[in-house]
Amino acid sequence: DDEVGMAWALNWLGAHTLAFPDECREGILMCEEALRLFRKLDDQAGILNAVNNLGELSRRDGDYERAARAYQEAIDIAREEGAELRQALALGNLGYVAHHQGKYERAEANILKGLILLMELENTRYIPLYLAALAGPLASLGNPEKAAQLLGVSEVLQETLGVVVQAGDQFEVERYEAVVREQLGEAAFEAAWVQGRAMSLEEAVAYALGSEK
Numbered sequence: 001d002d003e004v005g006m007a008w009a010l011n012w013l014g015a016h017t018l019a020f021p022d023e024c025r026e027g028i029l030m031c032e033e034a035l036r037l038f039r040k041l042d043d044q045a046g047i048l049n050a051v052n053n054l055g056e057l058s059r060r061d062g063d064y065e066r067a068a069r070a071y072q073e074a075i076d077i078a079r080e081e082g083a084e085l086r087q088a089l090a091l092g093n094l095g096y097v098a099h100h101q102g103k104y105e106r107a108e109a110n111i112l113k114g115l116i117l118l119m120e121l122e123n124t125r126y127i128p129l130y131l132a133a134l135a136g137p138l139a140s141l142g143n144p145e146k147a148a149q150l151l152g153v154s155e156v157l158q159e160t161l162g163v164v165v166q167a168g169d170q171f172e173v174e175r176y177e178a179v180v181r182e183q184l185g186e187a188a189f190e191a192a193w194v195q196g197r198a199m200s201l202e203e204a205v206a207y208a209l210g211s212e213k
Contacts, residue, residue, distance in 0.1 A: 007037035007046055015053045019167040024061045031057060048077045048086060055093055056168045059100075068097045088117035092130055096172050099136045108137035112209065119205060128157035129165055129173075131204055136176040144183040145192045146207075151177055152196025153204040 011034035017027030031053045038046035055070035071090045078087035091114035098107035115130045132154035135147035151173075158165065165173065181189045199207065 003037050003041060004043065004046075007034045007041070007043070007050075010034035010037070011046065011050050011053060014057065018056055018060055021060060024057050028054065028057045028061065044077060044081060048074055048081065048083065051077070052086070052090060052093075055090070055097075059093065059097055060168055060171075064097050064100045068094060068101075071097065084117055084121055085123060088114040088121070088123075089126065090114075091117070092126070092133055095133055095137070096169075099140065104137045104140040108134065108141065111137065115205065115208060124161055124201065125163060127201065127205065128154045128161065128163050129169055131157070131208055132173045132176070133169075134208055135180055136172070139176065139180045139183060144180045145188070147176070147180045148184060148189050148192035149196035149199070150204065150208060151180065152193035153199045153201075154196075156197045157201055157204070 010030045014027040014030035014034065017023040017030075031050050035047065035050035035054065038050050051070045052074045055067045055074060058064075058067035058070060071094045074090040075087055075094070078084070078090060091110045095107045095111035095114070098104070098110060111130055111133050115127065115134075118124075118127050118130065131150045135151050135154075138144070138147040138150070154173075157163070184192065196204070
């Protein structure tokens with residue numbers, strides 16, 4: 001009869017299916033039940049986790065409208081609770097969704113907002129991923145060279161900081177890299193990639209934010 005324990009168990013079992021795309025719909029059902037219990041219990045931390053996981057699973061399953069609704073609810077709760085890191089993460093996820101929907105400028109804006117929040121929080125763990133996440137919108141908006149540079153610096157920062165990209169984000173970055181390689185061609189991509197790998201974290205963030213050219 002431990003509804004709190006049951007809700008958290010369902011929530012994390014559902015989230016675990018992110019690594020197994022064929023099981024995502026089963027994971028969605030588990031997270032939906034977890035969310036129902038968290039709402040019944042008025043457990044804000046649980047609700048925030050569950051809606052974020054629903055966003056992740058819906059995005060992986062290709063239901064971008066549902067993912068956007070879930071991430072937006074996560075942002076709203078995070079603002080109310082003062083959970084700035086959660087807000088930053090949801091903004092980045094909304095960026096992925098907007099890109100899938102063809103809303104490239106919105107995708108770029110959401111990711112940049114998240115990146116700024118991460119810098120204010122001095123959270124270096126997620127910054128490399130946000131630099132890579134910008135590659136998709138940049139390439140779609142006609143700047144594949146900058147996209148390749150940010151992919152390069154993202155990779156070297158992940159290596160330096162020991163960052164492991166989650167499965168729910170890795171497939172997005174791989175998709176962006178494939179598009180940028182095709183747009184630039186191998187030689188130009190590798191040249192831009194090497195330029196990016198030479199940047200420091202501070203230089204890369206300034207470049208991403210447009211304060212350096």
